[in-house]
Amino acid sequence: LARAYAAEGRPLDGLGLLRDAARRGSPPPADAVADLIGAFAAEGNFGKVSDTLHLMIATGCTPDKVIYQRVIHGLFRRRMGGEALRVFREIKQRGYDIDGVTYTTVIHGLCEMRLIGVAQQMWDEMVGRGIAPNEYAYCSLVTYYCRVGDLDKARKVYDEMLEKGFKQTTVSCNILIKGFCVHGRVYDALEVFEEMSIKGIKHDVITYDTLINGLFKAGKLDLAMRMYEWLLSSGLEPTSSTFGRLICAMCENGQVHAAVDLIKSMRTKGLEPPVWTNDHIISGFCKINLSDEGMAWLAGMLKDNIRPQRQTFDYLVESLSTSGRLDDVLLVLNIMFKVGFEIGTFACTVLAEKPCTSNVSLLPPTG
Template identity: 35%
Template sequence: MAKSPSSIFIFLRQRFQNQPKSRNFTTAISEGNNNTFRDDDDKRFKDIAKQVSKTIRVQPRWEKTLLCDYPPSVLLTTHCVEQVIKSTNNALLSYRFFRWVCSRNGFTPDSRCCNAVFDVLVQAKASKVAKMLIGDMDFVPDIGSLELFVVCLCEDGDVDEGFEFFLYLRKAGYVPSLGVCNNMLSGCLGAERSDVVWKFYGEMMECGLGGDADTVGYLIRAYCADNKCFEAYELLKQVLESGFVPHGIVFCKLIARFCKVRDYGKVSELLHLMIAKNCAPTIFTYQEIIYGLCNNQMGAEAFRVFNALKEKGYAPHRVMYNTMIDGLCEMRQMPLAQKLWFEMLSKGFIPNEHTYNVFMHGCCKSGQFDMAWKLWKEMSDRGLRKNKFNYNTMIASFSLGGKLNEACALFEEMPKMEIKRDAVNYNSMIQGFCKIRQKKKAMKFYHDLIATGSQPSAAAYHSLIRALCVTGEMQAALDLWKDMLHRNVEPWISTHDNIIMGFCKQGNTREGMSWLTRMLEKNFIPLEKTFNEMIKCLISKNLRDDALLILCKMLRLGYELKEPHYYKFVDRLCSTNSDQAGLCQKDILD
């Protein structure tokens, strides 16, 4: 269903219909007090306007004294008001002054005053206040001001409303400039609304605005945002053949997309195209390549590119160092990561919270907890305020690394630092205590998490259920399973394995077989250990047919029966049916 037009659109449409279709127009609300003045009075008005502007900037509650400080015969003229609005250099103060002066007896604003404050609000990106002004003051801004207002709406993220305003301008017969249209396209991309980019471009085509290199650049970026990198590449080739060369950021966006889909052949082609068109790749271009390689677990290649850049004279920036350190940490190349860390410091780059976060995570991941703790303290020494992401990283790393004392200390420290705990912290603590088999403490964190109104993650549920299954507390494990499903948390496949093995340890073949059957019906592949435990349990209960059935399924999946189970199984078969034992042995050996 189409969105009904707001009252402001209805008002503008009515006023447009009554206006001559000229590109520049103004509509006076009232010209009764629009005092005429000689050219030699202009300086006097401007001087007083500057004094008034200074007063309202520095003096609190100036509304009570302004008419006493300055002659009303000058202050309450539309020319003086317009000059004050333009010279205040503060959109909110200009708007406050305008509202105040409109409430004074003897003053009625004309279109120039309204347009002046409207322009100030638009320049300050105060699109909502500007829209309110149109309705409150019952005036139509100049067409140029309305064009900028549409751009402002797009840049503020109100792209749907901006497009609607644009359509009303078009219906009134006004053709926007190409520069304004390009700014609209840019605003839509900034708001991540590539769908509206194509709508704007369709209107541009209807206006006869073919576009320029910037326009094509925005369209290529819109294709990239839609994950249509090959269409973007074809459009780029067409525009290059036409003699246009888009901005370097367009190449960067396209390179980033091809890195994401691992098409490094196209990345190489784009780099060569940039060089051929005298649009030399910048450090930001190579940053996209290094980031893409690291994201695709190609850290070694990223490091080669990084070193090659330095040899060619490029100076990596802090973001590139962060990316490369993160990539090396993921590869567990901590000596190289540390070398880059100190190299970055020697270049004069001061690590920020994100830089520390990357390196601390790498240290924890490689088991260098002492180094991570040292970096944590170094952050405080440098006066850096730790944020939620820093705490999340350290608590998760220490918890999963078995350093629960340190993790608990950080967990307790968060409220003191006025940082709100979230589900990530609780889930990390649950997994950590389950890992060291302290399920009582893990369950306490589970209940505390529920009390906050959040819910455990699938990983936290998995850890708790596994811990309960190991100790044979199957009913408690099933209760957690039901709670997980009730909260619409998708269980891990391996959580099924833990429950099956838990029933097997209890000797409960019926429940174990039931859960295993459900796994297979859902096309989930159980672990080899799960099959072996199930067969072991069935053999112990003398359920040879069921054991043989499970064995056949297990062998079809390419798993092997562990040797002790194999001998015990064949012995049981031999005790009743030697032919069956021979066939079973043949299947196993095959």
């Protein structure tokens, strides 16, 4: 029952149950203690972690290494690396047999905190004790080197992992693809993608999403669109974020009508774009001087109770004023007031300059 409480996110109830059992002379089961400690650690409630350990010790039970692994993992998740290392050293001093899982937990936590020097020391210590690194430990190092941009080192560690007999997986390939994409080496990422196809390793939504985003950022819109088509042909459903990035990139590249068609197509499949894509559609229309269509899209947003971003109004004001449509500029500014925005410097500049340059007055005629 205590384990069930932990699984349901109610570790305090579970701890109360174990305390009641201890008062009746029943020591707490190690698996229940481990689950409760894991739940408290996930919440960052290390005071209750300590209480649970003390309850176990007070009833004559000794915490095992699984329990300490939960504590270490929880501490690293809370970015408490110093305390996690203290616990690790403590269990070594108490004579516990430190296995590969414990070392991997520490190495992964240190890599997440970008403490690669200490992580490498742990790695060397683990190997020196005759414990072979597992796939998760290798992937932790690869992830770290990808994050800091040392992609050659990441590839070296990755290749070493394969030489040790570990097989490439979708997860490990995705780590490399993300690293290459984040740092602008999209063609290297595409090579890994192709390598997956050749070796029969499945591409998942994360694979496609990462590549599509990376290709967009690198200005390779045609390749990104091709990747999107492959995603659909694979039978996978694009995520909302992938969908949104496609629309954004199309609008930025003047393909706003294609973006609108994409939205219509995806809606037939039950997929709605992120709300912020509406603003990109309007800005896309304005950039190609189709302010009427931008105004129509704005009307649709307001009808659906979607609040435009401030910059969206500026795009419309600029586009309409360039066409000399000052009545529509005033209409947009009125809508802007109603949704809670004040006129900014840009709109004021337009109102001041355009009447002067186009011989148009915003004041009613006199006499």
